[in-house]
Amino acid sequence: MDLFLQQVFNGIMLGSTYAIVALGLTLVFGILNIPNFAHGHLYMLGAYICFTLMTRLEVGFWTALIVSTLALGVIGVVVERLVYRPLKDQPHINSFISAIGALMILENGVMAIWGPQGQRIPNPYPEPLEILGIVMTQQRLLLIGVTVTLILLLQLFIKKTTLGSTIEAVAQDSEGAALVGINVNRVSSLTFAISTAMAATAACMIAPIFIITPSMGALLGMKAFIICILGGLGSIPGAIVGGVILGLMEALGGGYISAAYKDVYAFGALILILAVKPTGLFGRKEA
Amino acid sequence: MTFFKKNGLKLLLLFIALAVPWVVPSRYVFQILINCCLFAIGTLSLNLILGFTGQASLAHAGFFGIGAYGVALLTKAGVSFWIALPVSALLAAAIGVGVGLPTLRTRGSYFAISTLCMGVIIEIVAGNWVSLTGGQTGVVGIPTPSPIVLPGIGEIAFATQTAQYYLVLAFLLFTLAFMHRLVYSLKGLGYMAVRNNEVLADAVGQNTFAVKLQAFVIANFFVGLAGGIYASLLGSISPSVASINITFNFLVYLLLGGVATLAGPVIGAFAIPVLMEYLQALQQYSMIIFGVLLILVIIYFPRGFMGGLTSLWNRIKGPSPGKG
Numbered sequence: 001m002d003l004f005l006q007q008v009f010n011g012i013m014l015g016s017t018y019a020i021v022a023l024g025l026t027l028v029f030g031i032l033n034i035p036n037f038a039h040g041h042l043y044m045l046g047a048y049i050c051f052t053l054m055t056r057l058e059v060g061f062w063t064a065l066i067v068s069t070l071a072l073g074v075i076g077v078v079v080e081r082l083v084y085r086p087l088k089d090q091p092h093i094n095s096f097i098s099a100i101g102a103l104m105i106l107e108n109g110v111m112a113i114w115g116p117q118g119q120r121i122p123n124p125y126p127e128p129l130e131i132l133g134i135v136m137t138q139q140r141l142l143l144i145g146v147t148v149t150l151i152l153l154l155q156l157f158i159k160k161t162t163l164g165s166t167i168e169a170v171a172q173d174s175e176g177a178a179l180v181g182i183n184v185n186r187v188s189s190l191t192f193a194i195s196t197a198m199a200a201t202a203a204c205m206i207a208p209i210f211i212i213t214p215s216m217g218a219l220l221g222m223k224a225f226i227i228c229i230l231g232g233l234g235s236i237p238g239a240i241v242g243g244v245i246l247g248l249m250e251a252l253g254g255g256y257i258s259a260a261y262k263d264v265y266a267f268g269a270l271i272l273i274l275a276v277k278p279t280g281l282f283g284r285k286e287a
Numbered sequence: 288m289t290f291f292k293k294n295g296l297k298l299l300l301l302f303i304a305l306a307v308p309w310v311v312p313s314r315y316v317f318q319i320l321i322n323c324c325l326f327a328i329g330t331l332s333l334n335l336i337l338g339f340t341g342q343a344s345l346a347h348a349g350f351f352g353i354g355a356y357g358v359a360l361l362t363k364a365g366v367s368f369w370i371a372l373p374v375s376a377l378l379a380a381a382i383g384v385g386v387g388l389p390t391l392r393t394r395g396s397y398f399a400i401s402t403l404c405m406g407v408i409i410e411i412v413a414g415n416w417v418s419l420t421g422g423q424t425g426v427v428g429i430p431t432p433s434p435i436v437l438p439g440i441g442e443i444a445f446a447t448q449t450a451q452y453y454l455v456l457a458f459l460l461f462t463l464a465f466m467h468r469l470v471y472s473l474k475g476l477g478y479m480a481v482r483n484n485e486v487l488a489d490a491v492g493q494n495t496f497a498v499k500l501q502a503f504v505i506a507n508f509f510v511g512l513a514g515g516i517y518a519s520l521l522g523s524i525s526p527s528v529a530s531i532n533i534t535f536n537f538l539v540y541l542l543l544g545g546v547a548t549l550a551g552p553v554i555g556a557f558a559i560p561v562l563m564e565y566l567q568a569l570q571q572y573s574m575i576i577f578g579v580l581l582i583l584v585i586i587y588f589p590r591g592f593m594g595g596l597t598s599l600w601n602r603i604k605g606p607s608p609g610k611g
Contacts (some may be wrong), residue, residue, distance in 0.1 A: 035396040086586045092395040093343050094585050097542065100535060101581030108574035218531070222407065225400045260415040267404035274401050275389030 002134070007255040008248065009134045015247020016147035020202040021220060022227035022239040023151065024195030029225075030234020031171035032188055034084050035092055037099035039199060040221020041106035042079070044214065046072045046200025047207040048110055051121050061124040065204040069197045076196030077189045085188070103218070111214040118211035125208075143205045150198060151240060157194075158236075167191055171234055219263060226270040304456055308449040317448050319560055321520065324455035325513045327556035328462045329533075330540045331549070332509035337538075338547035339470050340502040341482030345534050346386060346402040349409035350507040352529025353379040354514030356413060359426040359524055368432040372515045379511025380504045387503040391496060394485070406531060414526040425525030432519050451520055458516060459553075462509055466549055469505070478502050479547075532574075539577045542584055545593025554592060 025039045046068050053064035083102045087095045125138035158164040169177040170187045178184050203212075210216075227246055231238025246266055254262035311317045329351055336344045357375025362368050390401040413420050420426065432454065434444040445451055469475050477498050480488035489495045518524045527533075544555020563573050588595050 029396075035399075083582055090589075093341070093399065094589065096343060096396050096399050097538065098582050098585045100538065101578040101585070104535060104574045104578030104581065106578075108572070108578070112571060112575070219407075222400070222403060226404065229397065229400070261411065264408050264411055267408050270404055271389055271401055274393050274397065 003255060004252075005132060005134050007251045009136060009140075010255075011248035011251030012244060013136075013140050013143055013247070014251060015244035016144050017202050017206050017243075018220075018223060018227055018246050019240045019243025020147050020150060021199050022224040022231070022243050023154065023236060024198040025221075025224045026228045026231070026234055026236065026239045027167070027191050027195045028080075029228055030232075031167060032191055033092070034080070034192075035096045035099060035225075036084070036192075036195070037096055037221060037225075038079065038083075038103040038106055039195070039224055040217035040219070041103045042072060042076065042196045042217070043199035043203045043220055044212070044217030045075065045106055045110060046196075047121075047203035047212045047216070048114055048119075049200070050204040050207055051114075051119055051212060054121055061204075061208075065201065068204050069200045072200035073193040073197035076192040079196070080189055080192035085185070103221070107214050107217065114214070116214060118213045120211055121207045123208040137209075139205075139208055143209070146201065146205050150201060151236075154194070154198070155236065163190070223266055226266050229270060230273065301460075308452055314448060316564070317452065319564060320557075321448065321452050321455050322517075323557045323560055324452070324459045325517050325520075326536070326540060326560065327459055327553045328455075328513035329510045330537050330544070330552035330556045331462050331466055332506040332513070333537045333541050334546065334549075334552045335466060335469070335478070335509075336502050336506040338541065338552075339475065339482060340478040340499055341485075342391070342499055342503065343399040344402045344503060344506065345399050345531070345538075346406035346409065347506075347510055347537055348531060348533035349406040349529050350379045350383060350510045351514035351517070351533060352409055352413055352524075352526070353382055354511030355518035355524050355528045356420060356426070356514075357511070358515035359429045359518040360419070362430050362519065363426065363428065368430070368519055369435070372432075372512065372519075375515045376508050376511040379514070380508040383504045383507030384500070387500045391499045391503060403531070406529070406534060410526050410529040410531070413529050420526070423526060425523060426518075427523040429518055429522050429524070431522070432516075455516060455520070458512065462512075463549060463553070465509075470549070474498075474501075482547075535577075539581055541591075543580060543591050545591035545596075547590070548593040551591050551593035558592075 021039065021043055025036060028034045028036045028039070049068040049071055050064045053059050053067055054061065059067070079102060083098050084095055087098055123137070123139055125142060128135055128137050129141070130136075156164075158167055166177065166182045166187050167190065169180075169182055170184055170191075174184050177187070223246060227239055227242035230245070231240075231242030246269075249265050249269065250262045253265045307320060308317070311320065329347065333344070333347050336342050354375045357378050358368065358371045361371035361374060366374075386402070386405050390398060390405065393401055414423050416422075431451075432445040434442040436442045443450065445454055470478065477488070477493050480491070480493055481495050481498050485495050488498075514528065517528070540555035540559055541552050542555075543559060544553070545551025559577075563570065566573075569576060584591060590597075
C-alpha cells in the first residue's frame with residue numbers, strides 16, 4: 001500500500017510537470033496550429049539558464065526561476081518569428097520540419113556550451129517530509145503547488161482579461177479575429193511567449209529534483225505531444241488531465257511492471273488511441 | 288546514338304561511380320563513400336513515403352535498426368547473409384504493416400508524431416531486450432557478407448573495401464531503378480495524388496489508405512535493406528542505429544538534396560557527409576549547421592538543391608518550356 005501511495009505521489013508530481021509543459025504546447029499547437037516540436041527543447045534550455053544563474057552567478061533559486069522564465073518568453077517570441085511565421089500558410093508538415101531544425105540547433109547548441117554530461121542544480125528545499133508513509137521533499141510539494149497556481153493564473157488570464165480573450169478569439173477563427181481588429185501576429189507572439197515561459201518555469205521547478213541533460217527535452221517534447229493528443233488539441237483541462245494520467249501511468253507502470261520500459265507506456269498508449277480514434281481522444285476534426 | 292545522347296549524363300555518372308575505387312584517396316574516405324551509398328538507399332526510401340506520398344514517417348531509423356539487428360542476429364546464428372538480408376528487409380516491411388495500420392489512419396503532424404513515438408519505442412526495445420539484442424552494448428562480431436560462388440568462374444568475396452563498395456553500389460542502383468520504375472508508373476501517380484490532395488485522390492477512386500500503406504511498407508523494406516548491409520559491413524551495431532538522429536540525418540539529406548526527386552536524395556546523401564568530412568573543424572557544430580540549413584531550406588527553397596537547380600535551368604532556358 002505504501003508503495004502504491006508513493007508511486008501515486010510521484011506520478012502526480014511528474015504529471016504536474018507534464019501538464020504544464022503540455023499546456024504550453026496545446027496553446028500553440030491547438031490554437032495557433034503550430035506543431036512546435038521544439039517545445040521540449042525550449043523547456044530544456046530553461047533548465048540550463050536556471051542552472052547557469054544559480055551556479056555561476058550564484059543568484060537565489062527564485063530569482064533564477066523568474067529570470068529564466070522571462071528569458072524563455074523572449075526566446076519563444078524569437079523562435080516563433082524566425083522559425084514558424086514564414087511558414088504560416090503552408091502545410092503543417094513544413095512547420096514540423098522547420099521545428100526539427102530548431103530542436104537540432106537547441107539541443108546541440110546547449111551541448112556545445114554546457115557539454116553533454118548531466119548537471120545538477122542545488123536543491124533549494126531538500127528537507128524530506130513524511131505524510132501517510134509517503135516520503136516527499138518540500139521541493140516536490142512546491143512543484144505541485146506552483147503548477148496549480150500557474151494553471152489558475154493562465155485560466156484567469158484567458159477568461160478575464162481582454163488580452164487573454166484575444167487568444168481565444170484567434171483560436172476560434174483567426175480571420176474573424178483579424179476582421180474585428182485583433183493583430184493576429186501579435187497574439188501569435190504572445191501565445192508563444194506564454195507557452196515557452198511556462199515550460200521554463202516547469203523546467204526550473206523540476207531541475208533540482210532530477211539531473212538536467214541536453215537530451216532531456218526530446219523525450220519530454222514527445223510526451224507533451226502525446227498529452228495534447230490525448231487531451232484534445234487546444235483544450236486546457238484536457239492537457240492537465242492528460243498530463244496527470246500520463247504521470248500516473250509511468251509511475252505505476254515503472255513501479256509495478258518494468259522501469260526500463262517506462263517510456264514505452266506513453267508511446268504505446270498514444271498509438272493505441274490513435275488506432276481507435278485518429279484525431280485523439282477528445283480531438284476536433286483536423287484542418 | 289540517341290541512346291547516348293539521352294542518357295549521356297547518367298552513363299557518365301555511372302562510369303564515375305564505377306571508377307571510384309581507383310581514384311579514392313584513402314581507406315577512410317572510401318569507407319565514408321560506402322556508408323554514403325547506404326545512406327542514399329535510406330534517403331531514397333524516405334523520399335518515397337515523405338517526398339512522393341507526403342507522409343512524414345519519423346520511424347525511419349527504427350526500420351533501419353530492424354534491418355540491422357535482423358542481419359546481425361541471423362548471420363551470427365549461422366544463417367547466410369544472402370538469406371538473412373532479404374529476411375530482415377521483409378521483417379522491416381512486415382513490422383511496417385503492423386505500424387502502418389494504426390498510424391496511417393492519422394494525418395499530417397499526427398502521423399509524424401505517432402511514427403516518431405514508434406521509432407523511439409524501437410530504440411528503447413533494442414536497448415532493453417538484453418537477451419536478444421545485447422542491450423546497450425549491442426551486437427559485435429557480425430560476419431561480413433558471405434562470398435557468392437559462381438560455378439566455373441570462382442567466387443566473389445566481400446573482404447576488401449572495393450568489393451564492399453561494388454556491393455553497396457549495386458544495391459543503390461537497384462533501389463534507384465526500382466524507385467524510378469515505381470514513381471513514374473501509374474502507382475507513383477497515385478502516391479503523388481495522395482500527397483497533393485488526399486481528399487481529392489479519395490474522391491477519384493484511389494484507396495488512399497492502401498496507397499499510403501503500400502508506400503510505407505516499400506519504404507521500410509528498402510531502409511531495412513540498407514540497415515542490414517550496414518550491420519554486416521560495419522561488424523558491430525548498438526541501439527543507436529535506430530536513434531532519432533539517424534532519422535534526422537536522412538531528413539536533412541533528403542530536404543537539402545531535393546525532396547520528391549530521384550537525384551536529390553542521392554546528392555544529399557553523398558554531398559553532406561563528404562562536405563562534413565572536409566569541414567572537420569566544424570564537426571562539433573555539424574548538427575547546429577544542419578538545423579540552420581533545414582530551416583532556411585524549408586522556408587526559402589522547399590524543393591532543395593535539385594529544385595533550385597531545376598528553376599535555375601528553366602530560367603536560363605527562358606520562358607519556352609524545356610523537355611523534362
